[in-house]
Structures are given as structure tokens and as C-alpha cells.
Amino acid sequence: MAATRVFRDPNMGLNVTDSLSDALKAALAGAGLEAPDEVLWEVPREEAHGDYATNVAMLLAKGARRPPREVAQLLRQHFPPVPQVQKVEVAGPGFLNVFLAPDWCSTALGEILEAGESYARSDRGRGSRVQIEFVSANPTGPLVVANARAAAVGDSLTRILAAQGYRVFREYYVNDAGNQVQTLARSLEARIRQQLGEQAELPEDAYPGEYLVELAREHLATGGSKILAAPDGERLDRLGRFAVERITADQRRVLGAYGVEFDRWFSERALRESGEAARVLERLRERGYVYEAEGAVWFRSTAFGDDKDRVLVKSDGEPTYFVSDIAYHVNKIERGFERLIDLWGPDHHGHVPRMKAALRALGYAEGLLDVLIVQLVSLLRQGQPVRMSKRMGEFVTMEELIEEVGRDAARFTFLTRRHDSPLDFDLEVVTRQTAENPVYYVQYAHARIASIFQHLRERKLPLPDWQRVDLLRLSLPEEQSLIKRLLQLPHVAAGAARALEPHRIAYYLQELAGLFHPYYNRHRVIGDDRALTEARLALVAGVGLVVRNGLDLLGVSAPEKM
RNA sequence: GCGCCCGUAGCUCAGUUGGAUAGAGCGUCGGACUUCGAAUCCGAAGGUCGAAGGUUCGAUUCCUUCCGGGCGUACCA
Numbered sequence: 085m086a087a088t089r090v091f092r093d094p095n096m097g098l099n100v101t102d103s104l105s106d107a108l109k110a111a112l113a114g115a116g117l118e119a120p121d122e123v124l125w126e127v128p129r130e131e132a133h134g135d136y137a138t139n140v141a142m143l144l145a146k147g148a149r150r151p152p153r154e155v156a157q158l159l160r161q162h163f164p165p166v167p168q169v170q171k172v173e174v175a176g177p178g179f180l181n182v183f184l185a186p187d188w189c190s191t192a193l194g195e196i197l198e199a200g201e202s203y204a205r206s207d208r209g210r211g212s213r214v215q216i217e218f219v220s221a222n223p224t225g226p227l228v229v230a231n232a233r234a235a236a237v238g239d240s241l242t243r244i245l246a247a248q249g250y251r252v253f254r255e256y257y258v259n260d261a262g263n264q265v266q267t268l269a270r271s272l273e274a275r276i277r278q279q280l281g282e283q284a285e286l287p288e289d290a291y292p293g294e295y296l297v298e299l300a301r302e303h304l305a306t307g308g309s310k311i312l313a314a315p316d317g318e319r320l321d322r323l324g325r326f327a328v329e330r331i332t333a334d335q336r337r338v339l340g341a342y343g344v345e346f347d348r349w350f351s352e353r354a355l356r357e358s359g360e361a362a363r364v365l366e367r368l369r370e371r372g373y374v375y376e377a378e379g380a381v382w383f384r385s386t387a388f389g390d391d392k393d394r395v396l397v398k399s400d401g402e403p404t405y406f407v408s409d410i411a412y413h414v415n416k417i418e419r420g421f422e423r424l425i426d427l428w429g430p431d432h433h434g435h436v437p438r439m440k441a442a443l444r445a446l447g448y449a450e451g452l453l454d455v456l457i458v459q460l461v462s463l464l465r466q467g468q469p470v471r472m473s474k475r476m477g478e479f480v481t482m483e484e485l486i487e488e489v490g491r492d493a494a495r496f497t498f499l500t501r502r503h504d505s506p507l508d509f510d511l512e513v514v515t516r517q518t519a520e521n522p523v524y525y526v527q528y529a530h531a532r533i534a535s536i537f538q539h540l541r542e543r544k545l546p547l548p549d550w551q552r553v554d555l556l557r558l559s560l561p562e563e564q565s566l567i568k569r570l571l572q573l574p575h576v577a578a579g580a581a582r583a584l585e586p587h588r589i590a591y592y593l594q595e596l597a598g599l600f601h602p603y604y605n606r607h608r609v610i611g612d613d614r615a616l617t618e619a620r621l622a623l624v625a626g627v628g629l630v631v632r633n634g635l636d637l638l639g640v641s642a643p644e645k646m
Numbered sequence: 647g648c649g650c651c652c653g654u655a656g657c658u659c660a661g662u663u664g665g666a667u668a669g670a671g672c673g674u675c676g677g678a679c680u681u682c683g684a685a686u687c688c689g690a691a692g693g694u695c696g697a698a699g700g701u702u703c704g705a706u707u708c709c710u711u712c713c714g715g716g717c718g719u720a721c722c723a
Contacts, residue, residue: 089721121663122663124663125662126662126663128665128666129661129667129668129669130666130667135664137665142665143663145703152703175666177665177666177704178665178703179665179666220689222723224723240684259723261723263722264722264723379721380721382721391648391649394721395720396720396721397721398682400706402721404721404722404723405723406723409723424663430650430716430717430718431718431723432652432719432723433649433650434650434698434718434719435718436650440712457650457651458650459652459717460716487662500658500659500660500671501659502659503662504651504652505651505652505660506651506652506715506716506717508657508658508659509658513657513658518673519670519705520685522671522672525671527683527685528683528685529686532683535682535683536682536683537682538682539682540682557709565722576662578653583662585662587660588659588660591670594670594671595670599669601686601687602688603686604683604686605678605684605686605687606687608681608682609682610682612692624682646683646685
């Protein structure tokens with residue numbers, strides 16, 4: 085699987101901000117200043133403020149007991165010469181503004197082309213193992229739009245982390261145990277009886293969706309009416325397993341069509357049967373965080389900052405799902421993952437403190453688990469909210485969404501929002517504006533570039549050897565801007581990985597396309613000047629490459645034709 | 647009541663450990679295809695960053711209070 089490959093960075097010097105940080109460390113040492121944990125470089129809004137800037141002097145000013153500008157001046161004086169940098173300026177209240185050397189940038193374009201698919205990848209993660217769990221929808225019905233959002237975010241995060249050298253493992257937790265499966269079984273039974281002409285009412289809390297009518301028909305078609313004679317326990321167990329298996333298979337199919345594959349589908353039922361849950365309970369008890377009250381068994385999660393203690397075993401003797409959940413996370417850790425990332429829905433956000441409390445109670449490090457809350461998607465149609473409720477049996481499925489909007493547009497739209505920001509998605513608008521969707525703006529840049537090279541082939545013109553192209557011919561301001569933007573990808577990709585924010589890639593790509601299209605519109609790539617033509621071909625090849633690499637991090641295709 | 651998320655242009659959203667003159671897409675208005683793809687480009691209009699205080703060299707960003715929206719607050723999952 086591509087996402088789990090480990091990459092060695094073949095082009096370290098191409099990560100400009102890494103090089104700048106190294107230089108700054110030398111400057112700090114030279115100036116006798118203490119280096120902060122991490123230096124962050126930002127890309128200033130104003131061109132006059134350089135290509136990169138840092139506020140490190142202002143942060144150090146207080147500790148050094150000197151004015152910020154003086155600290156900045158000191159750092160500037162000790163800034164070692166590096167090939168990437170033309171000049172360093174002290175500006176404003178104490179910024180260090182770095183201006184890149186144009187000649188170095190032009191040459192770097194050649195290295196970007198040389199790096200190809202591995203451009204902007206790094207080995208920052210050093211092969212450490214990360215497990216990311218997402219979607220994990222209940223196996224009681226089809227996937228819905230919110231699941232499509234989680235799938236897009238989770239899959240993209242996997243790609244982004246893998247590109248930084250982490251070994252990422254995608255997992256889907258199947259809640260195939262507990263009350264809801266019983267309910268599902270009873271719902272299915274009622275549907276089967278209805279097919280047989282019996283007067284069977286759906287149970288009060290049943291899943292009313294049409295898909296169970298379909299499943300009932302399927303079950304009967306495979307000779308499944310005998311089961312109705314079986315005793316309660318066996319009947320419901322078998323119907324439950326049947327329904328879960330079919331629904332899960334359907335979920336896997338829809339996710340596959342969306343381009344999302346999981347490395348493992350982890351069964352809660354198997355976890356319970358393995359006895360791991362009981363073992364976790366015992367460990368908590370040994371550590372003194374378990375007590376009994378009101379006939380139930382409680383976890384003292386308040387010892388780790390939770391609002392209140394939580395029930396582990398109900399008074400009827402059944403463990404709560406919380407126990408399974410803890411056991412599942414312990415299972416992950418024992419499989420050797422060094423970092424866990426969970427994507428949860430907003431209806432679970434209250435559960436984050438207790439889950440973290442449980443892991444800490446068991447003695448695990450605090451930062452081991454990151455829980456990202458993927459907010460809801462409010463689906464609108466013609467400006468009117470579409471009511472979605474599994475309980476009511478009304479919803480727009482993930483499959484319908486993909487059919488209506490398209491896989492790339494759906495994924496890109498989800499990835500242009502922060503995961504924790506609620507999202508309005510008007511089907512009518514997105515469908516109508518398909519052609520103007522930002523994803524096509526980015527993809528179109530790629531297709532246009534592909535067609536330049538197609539044009540080259542049609543006219544039987546030779547493809548230049550990138551090593552021998554005179555890249556210094558790229559002297560237009562627009563060309564320099566484009567190259568500098570291409571050089572930002574390693575910084576953006578690393579930032580997206582650090583912050584777990586795929587949308588940074590999506591915005592970067594829109595900005596890159598926003599530089600490319602005007603350039604393309606104004607200047608011809610293929611012209612009479614052979615050397616200039618070759619240089620511009622190198623430039624647009626670089627843009628195409630970066631767009632392709634960037635879209636790949638989002639799991640969106642980069643078409644040659646549209 | 648308590649907790650979490652959110653409130654930025656008409657709409658949907660960005661805004662990088664607090665930083666320099668707050669951005670994009672859509673929508674609206676006006677222009678550009680005999681030349682590598684017009685799913686594009688050029689230009690215009692559009693803002694009390696929900697409100698009020700506070701912290702400091704500096705606040706859309708941090709703190710407090712209030713207003714508004716969403717979600718939690720189960721011996722359901």
C-alpha cells in the first residue's frame with residue numbers, strides 16, 4: 085500500500101524552512117542566545133516583507149532583556165551565509181525577513197523535477213507507527229454524508245502522515261456487539277415476517293430504513309425462513325450477525341468506491357470474546373481506580389480531570405461499551421503503535437476526557453492519543469435543511485452523495501474546511517456549480533499543463549532534458565512567484581502533518597493554481613525562443629508535479645484531460 | 647444549570663505557537679477566445695472579525711462577561 089511506504093528524503097535542501105531553521109540555530113548560538121524549542125517560519129502576506137519571516141527575536145527579547153529589534157539585529161549579523169538566502173532584513177517591531185536568492189530558486193526547480201513524486205516527502209516520522217481510526221460507523225445502516233467527511237479527512241491524514249515518513253495503519257472499528265445489534269436483529273426479523281405476510285409491527289426503537297426490507301428479501305432468498313422457529317437467543321444472534329455482515333460489506337464497498345481502503349476492520353464482538361475487556365477491568369482495579377456503588381462498577385475518571393466518574397459494569401452485570409473502548413485502545417497500544425489518532429463525531433466529544441483518563445490510569449503517556457472531532461455536515465437542498473436521522477429512517481447516504489456530486493468534488497469540498505468546523509453542504513448548489521467548484525480549478529491547471537506536453541508530442545517537438553535547461557531564463561516576476569510557491573510545498577505538507585490539518589494542502593493548491601492560470605493566460609510556454617521554451621516547460625512541469633503530489637495527499641485525482 | 651465546538655464580505659469558508667495594510671471561492675456588475683484547453687483571465691463593488699471589557703509593544707487569535715447557533719451532559723452505543 086502506497087500510504088505505508090517509508091520514504092527517505094532525497095532532497096533535504098529543498099525544504100527551505102528546515103534550512104532556514106538550521107541557519108537560525110547557528111545565528112542564535114553565535115549571538116549567545118538560547119534557542120527556543122521550535123522556530124516557526126511564516127510566509128508573510130506582503131511581498132515587501134520577504135519570502136519567509138520569523139518573530140523569534142520578539143519572543144526572545146524579554147528573556148534577553150533587550151529590545152526586540154536589537155535582538156533581531158544581532159541575529160541578522162550572525163546569520164550564516166546559506167545558498168538559499170539573498171538577504172535578511174530586520175523589520176517592523178523585530179521581524180527577521182528572509183529574501184530568497186532568485187538564482188537559487190531557479191536552480192531548485194530542477195531539483196524539484198528531479199525529486200518527482202518524492203518531492204515534499206520527508207523522513208520526519210522515521211518510520212514510527214501511527215494508527216488512525218476513522219469512520220467506525222455503527223453497522224446498523226448505510227453510511228451517511230457525515231461518514232463521507234470523516235472518510236475524506238482520515239484518508240487524507242493517512243496520506244499526509246505517510247508522506248512525512250510515518251507508517252500509518254488505517255482501522256475501522258465495527259461496533260458489532262451490544263444492544264444496537266439486538267435492535268437491528270429484531271428490526272430485521274419484523275421485516276422478514278412482513279415479507280411472509282405476517283402482521284409484524286416494527287419494534288418501538290427499531291431501525292425503520294428501507295435497507296432492512298431489502299436485507300429481509302435477501303435473507304429469505306437464501307432460504308432463511310427456518311430461522312424464525314429458532315429460540316430467541318439463537319434467532320436474534322444469527323439475524324444480527326447476518327445483518328451486520330451484509331451492512332458492513334456494503335459500507336466497505338461504498339468506501340472503496342470513494343477510494344478509501346482500511347488495513348483492518350476491527351470487531352468489537354471479537355474483542356469482547358477474547359477476554360481483553362475483562363483484563364483491562366482488572367488492571368484498572370489493581371491500580372485502584374475502580375469502586376462499586378449503587379450496584380454498579382465505576383471508574384474514578386475524576387482522578388484525571390473528567391467531570392464525573394463513569395460506569396464500567398452496569399448493575400445488570402453487563403459491561404458498558406466504555407470498557408470495550410478502553411480495551412480496544414489498549415489493544416492498539418499492545419500491537420505496537422506509538423501514536424493513536426481517533427476521528428470521532430461531535431456526539432462523542434464528551435467522551436474524550438474519560439478515554440484519556442482511562443489511558444492515563446493504565447499508565448500510558450498523556451500525548452499518546454489524539455482525538456479529532458469531525459463536525460457534522462448539515463445537508464441542504466434548495467436552501468432547505470434535509471432532515472437526517474437514522475432513527476427516523478430519513479437520510480442521504482454517502483453513496484447518493486458521491487453519485488450526485490462526484491468523488492473528487494466531495495472529497496475536496498470536505499477538505500477545504502477544518503475538520504472541527506460545522507459544514508453546510510447544499511446539494512443543489514454543489515451540483516449546479518459543479519464546473520466552478522474549486523477542485524476543478526486545481527484539476528484544470530493540471531489538465532492544461534498535460535495538454536501543453538500533449539501539444540509538444542503532436543508537433544513532434546523533443547522533450548527537453550531538465551538537467552540541461554537554462555532555468556535562469558525564468559526571470560519574470562510571475563515565474564519567480566510560481567517557483568517560490570512550488571518551494572513552499574514541503575513546509576505546507578509538514579505543517580499539515582504536524583497540525584493534522586489536511587485543509588492546508590487544499591488551500592495551498594488553490595493558491596498555486598491561482599498563480600498558474602493568470603501566468604498561462606498571459607504568457608505562451610511554447611514559442612520561437614528555444615531556450616526560453618525549455619525553461620518554461622520546466623516551470624509548468626514543476627507546477628503539474630506539485631499539483632499532482634498535492635492532490636495525492638488529499639486523495640483527489642489529477643486528470644490529464646477533463 | 648454545567649461542559650465542548652462555532653460566530654470573519656450577501657452565501658460557504660481560510661486566516662500558520664498572538665505580528666506588519668483581514669483573504670479566497672461562490673454570487674453580483676463590467677470586460678477578454680484567429681495563437682499551448684474560456685472548467686480560464688482582467689477589473690469593480692462588498693467588513694464595527696457577534697457585543698463589551700481586560701492582558702501587552704501588538705488581539706480575528708489569549709482571559710472574563712454577555713448575546714446567538716450546534717452538540718453533549720445515560721447503569722445507550
